[in-house]
Amino acid sequence: MKKWIRDNRSISVVLFGIVFIICTILLFPKSRIIDFLFYEEAPVKVDVIILLSGDSFRMQKAAELYKAGYADKVLLTNALASGSTTEYAESFGIPRDALLVENEATSTFENALYSKDILLLQGFDSAIVVTSNYHMRRSKLAYDRVFRDTNISFTYVPYQHDDITRGSWEENKTIFKREYRKLIGGYFLYREGFLNPLREKLEEDDMKEI
Secondary structure (H helix, E strand, O other): OHHHHHHHHHHHHHHHHHHHHHHHHHHOOHHHHHHHHOOOOOOOOOOEEEEOOOOOOHHHHHHHHHHOOOOOEEEEOOOOOOOOOHHHHHHOOOOHHHEEEOOOOOOHHHHHHHHHHHHHHHOOOEEEEEOEHHHHHHHHHHHHHHOOOOOOEEEEOOEOOOOOOOOOHHHHHHHHHHHHHHHHHHHHHOOOOOOHHHHHHHOOOHHHHO
8 A cells, every 4th residue: 555655656746747847848938947957156165076977077167166276175976987087087187185086876866965974074064066057956956955954055166068058948958858857856856765766767867967
């Protein structure tokens, strides 16, 4: 009986997400839809810069912030992935002794989950999260949810892709639609231990796509 309830709840969440996405795409101006995804803040001095694995261009932004003195440490999430390795970070001028790594994350949620253990162990109070512009809203959601029981503060500073902009709906609508699908899922599922199978399904190819 409990399994039936869980299964039907999961189906309801997915159907609601699909309906919401369709309504959003049909009813809202495309510029507003994109603008919501592109969350960003001005950088401030913090304890650590967190690089979310995925697009290799993100390392450029992390290195820029490190060299500008915004933090003395850089945490590489999923540091075994191309574009997030220690060797790649060093090629951008970030010294090895400034790097922290985690090698387990397979999704945006797990980027935040495994970062939490490291930040708490290191005694850090603040961090800058670096990811792609279109991926930042979902990343913020994940970090807000995972770190909600801590006093660690976050600043969200994206890498700005030249070809993925607020005015590029037609060129990148596949990316934007996919982000909304996963963002809607995240609002329901970015809680540790909550509907894990469905969350994993929504993000099963997360690391290949972001």
